[in-house]
Amino acid sequence: xxxxxxxxxxxxxxxxxxxxxxxxxxxxxxxxxxxxxxxxxxxxxxxxxxxxxxxxxxxxxxxxxxxxxxxxxxxxxxxxxxxxxxxxxxxxxxxxxxxxxxxxxxxxxxxxxxxxxxxxxxxxxxxxxxxxxxxxxxxxxxxxxxxxxxxxxxxxxxxxxxxxxxxxxxxxxxxxxxxxxxxxxxxxxxxxxxxxxxxxxxxxxxxxxxxxxxxxxxxxxxxxxxxxxxxxxxxxxxxxxxxxxxxxxxxxxxxxxxxxxxxxxxxxxxxxxxxxxxxxxxxxxxxxxxxxxxxxxxxxxxxxxxxxxxxxxxxxxxxxxxxxxxxxxxxx
Amino acid sequence: xxxxxxxxxxxxxxxxxxxxxxxxxxxxxxxxxxxxxxxxxxxxxxxxxxxxxxxxxxxxxxxxxxxxxxxxxxxxxxxxxxxxxxxxxxxxxxxxxxxxxxxxxxxxxxxxxxxxxxxxxxxxxxxxxxxxxxxxxxxxxxxxxxxxxxxxxxxxxxxxxxxxxxxxxxxxxxxxxxxxxxxxxxxxxxxxxxxxxxxxxxxxxxxxxxxxxxxxxxxxxxxxxxxxxxxxxxxxxxxxxxxxxxxxxxxxxxxxxxxxxxxxxxxxxxxxxxxxxxxxxxxxxxxxxxxxxxxxxxxxxxxxxxxxxxxxxxxxxxxxxxxxxxxxxxxx
Numbered sequence: 001x002x003x004x005x006x007x008x009x010x011x012x013x014x015x016x017x018x019x020x021x022x023x024x025x026x027x028x029x030x031x032x033x034x035x036x037x038x039x040x041x042x043x044x045x046x047x048x049x050x051x052x053x054x055x056x057x058x059x060x061x062x063x064x065x066x067x068x069x070x071x072x073x074x075x076x077x078x079x080x081x082x083x084x085x086x087x088x089x090x091x092x093x094x095x096x097x098x099x100x101x102x103x104x105x106x107x108x109x110x111x112x113x114x115x116x117x118x119x120x121x122x123x124x125x126x127x128x129x130x131x132x133x134x135x136x137x138x139x140x141x142x143x144x145x146x147x148x149x150x151x152x153x154x155x156x157x158x159x160x161x162x163x164x165x166x167x168x169x170x171x172x173x174x175x176x177x178x179x180x181x182x183x184x185x186x187x188x189x190x191x192x193x194x195x196x197x198x199x200x201x202x203x204x205x206x207x208x209x210x211x212x213x214x215x216x217x218x219x220x221x222x223x224x225x226x227x228x229x230x231x232x233x234x235x236x237x238x239x240x241x242x243x244x245x246x247x248x249x250x251x252x253x254x255x256x257x258x259x260x261x262x263x264x265x266x267x268x269x270x271x272x273x274x275x276x277x278x279x280x281x282x283x284x285x286x287x288x289x290x291x292x293x294x295x296x297x298x299x300x301x302x303x304x305x306x307x308x309x310x311x312x313x314x315x316x317x318x319x320x321x322x323x324x325x326x327x328x329x330x331x332x
Numbered sequence: 333x334x335x336x337x338x339x340x341x342x343x344x345x346x347x348x349x350x351x352x353x354x355x356x357x358x359x360x361x362x363x364x365x366x367x368x369x370x371x372x373x374x375x376x377x378x379x380x381x382x383x384x385x386x387x388x389x390x391x392x393x394x395x396x397x398x399x400x401x402x403x404x405x406x407x408x409x410x411x412x413x414x415x416x417x418x419x420x421x422x423x424x425x426x427x428x429x430x431x432x433x434x435x436x437x438x439x440x441x442x443x444x445x446x447x448x449x450x451x452x453x454x455x456x457x458x459x460x461x462x463x464x465x466x467x468x469x470x471x472x473x474x475x476x477x478x479x480x481x482x483x484x485x486x487x488x489x490x491x492x493x494x495x496x497x498x499x500x501x502x503x504x505x506x507x508x509x510x511x512x513x514x515x516x517x518x519x520x521x522x523x524x525x526x527x528x529x530x531x532x533x534x535x536x537x538x539x540x541x542x543x544x545x546x547x548x549x550x551x552x553x554x555x556x557x558x559x560x561x562x563x564x565x566x567x568x569x570x571x572x573x574x575x576x577x578x579x580x581x582x583x584x585x586x587x588x589x590x591x592x593x594x595x596x597x598x599x600x601x602x603x604x605x606x607x608x609x610x611x612x613x614x615x616x617x618x619x620x621x622x623x624x625x626x627x628x629x630x631x632x633x634x635x636x637x638x639x640x641x642x643x644x645x646x647x648x649x650x651x652x653x654x655x656x657x658x659x660x661x662x663x664x
Contacts (some may be wrong), residue, residue: 007457080622083631135475140495140496140498140500152597154597156488156489156493157491157493159489161488161489161630162599163472163598163599163600164471164472164599164600164601164635164636165599165631165632165634165635167598167599167631167632167635168472168597168598168599169597169599170596170597170629170632171596171597173596173629174506174596174597175508175589175592175593175627176507176508176509176510177508177510177511177521178508178585178586178589179509179513180509181621185629186626186627187592187626187627187628189509189589190629201631222396253510254510255511256505257521260507260519261507261593263501263504264502264503264505264506265486265500265501265502265597266495266500266504267494267497267498267499267500267501268495268496269495269496294518294519295507295518295519295520296519297499297502297517298495298504299415299498299499300495300499300502301495302497303495303497303499304496305495316385330380
């Protein structure tokens with residue numbers, strides 16, 4: 001190649017895994033994507049050490065693969081579970097990692113001698129889909145990541161929206177049933193209490209109660225209903241299990257109520273759903289779209305496509321790279 | 333005054349009344365505020381004629397009061413019930429006025445020989461409070477107007493947010509009970525189905541059923557429960573009526589669930605509640621704030637003040653003036 005390329009490194013820090021990789025400035029391709037277990041038990045210092053090793057590995061592989069020099073790397077974008085203090089690069093509190101007020105951005109930056117930025121992981125995942133994934137071409141994009149919890153990210157008028165104190169986008173903690181299930185957050189009837197992975201598994205166990213013989217679910221996990229996960233439910237639904245199919249349909253209805261709220265509030269052009277739940281495929285997306293059509297305002301429904309994420313493994317890293325680019329260069 | 337002032341005229345078109353007035357470019361004062369009945373039955377042409385007469389009256393009074401010349405008026409901002417096509421200045425449909433695809437902006441502009449802009453009435457009311465009312469100093473502001481319906485407006489990063497097709501901000505039509513009361517919009521459990529004026533009156537009638545003697549509510553409206561309005565409920569609550577007080581407390585709980593959703597999604601610095609419901613005063617705002625504190629994320633609660641509107645009569649006009657200024661001059 002004739003024009004010299006510059007690179008940005010992205011790190012997506014999760015409670016279970018760390019994913020890292022690089023992209024050229026224009027985001028045209030993913031380079032040296034890799035995953036390691038977080039092993040948060042070792043403490044924050046050990047996690048920073050592991051992140052630094054991964055970044056070094058990404059640099060070395062990118063240099064080999066793309067003929068780059070060390071000076072061609074502009075910096076590191078980091079995505080981490082919130083709440084965060086973005087301006088100061090601090091992770092305020094993360095139950096999954098056990099951190100409090102940890103200056104993650106500067107610890108990593110110091111260790112790898114590169115500039116760094118920090119943003120919320122769900123924000124990064126949404127920005128990744130907006131820049132290079134399923135939401136390309138959108139201007140107002142709502143991203144939802146459905147996993148152990150339900151995270152959310154908002155791209156409004158082409159920019160990540162953070163709110164007054166960096167905690168905007170907690171879509172999982174919007175009430176769809178004000179007198180409904182207690183949520184871990186203390187509120188009642190949060191979307192997350194119905195449609196997160198553990199909530200889906202719990203609803204399946206409730207549906208089975210007394211009728212375990214009617215379904216393949218319990219057999220699939222060796223006879224112990226406690227071992228049922230959302231994954232089991234999707235799998236059984238695909239195999240035609242009636243109980244599992246009803247749980248997936250119900251999930252679509254709950255998500256439909258939540259997504260309809262987002263359509264009526266934001267009038268987005270794209271809603272991207274990512275995370276394990278999207279493995280259910282059309283079994284989930286068809287009733288979900290039908291429920292949204294039934295509930296939301298017609299002009300909002302007409303303006304919006306509801307799609308699964310296109311970067312299941314790398315959205316967080318791609319988005320972390322994009323946040324670095326936006327925060328340091330001002331635009332994507 | 334030595335420096336020549338320029339003026340913008342604002343028009344707030346409602347189903348019942350039209351309000352109009354003027355402000356100098358800096359929004360420092362309201363001039364020639366006036367109200368006339370809309371009388372939509374006469375058809376769109378007659379309403380435009382009435383608006384034009386009011387604009388002429390505002391111009392004449394402003395010239396007298398401020399020593400202005402006709403050439404000192406920059407144009408007219410119009411707020412109208414949505415959904416609208418802002419770019420083309422068209423009211424797409426308004427059940428209250430009976431209009432369909434009416435080019436309101438250009439009809440008014442032609443008639444008064446001034447430039448004009450058009451925006452949604454709830455957006456205008458929120459922008460009015462942001463520019464010169466209860467939300468001054470905020471950057472991310474959610475406005476709710478509680479009346480016959482529940483309207484919403486969003487100021488995000490200091491600018492009105494319209495969404496992909498100008499229908500963002502339908503806060504009244506977010507679900508707080510996915511299997512709850514049917515809403516006029518076709519959805520179930522919308523906030524509006526619990527906390528609009530008619531919904532408050534309906535809940536009061538339900539609370540009374542069979543126990544009319546326990547409350548002063550029916551007596552206040554001459555013995556016919558159908559005549560109870562939200563107004564009656566606030567008034568009875570202020571006089572200490574137990575049934576009315578419980579209905580107001582319940583209203584605060586429903587609104588609290590809705591406002592909590594907004595805090596968790598937008599992390600705003602201000603939520604402004606305007607409209608008749610705010611007449612309930614502390615009887616509403618105290619339990620509302622308590623419910624939000626109980627439900628929403630702590631950092632979002634800490635970042636946000638929840639306040640009644642400060643411009644009960646003129647927010648719509650002030651905001652229509654502000655939208656004209658923003659759309660033509662690019663900033664407030």
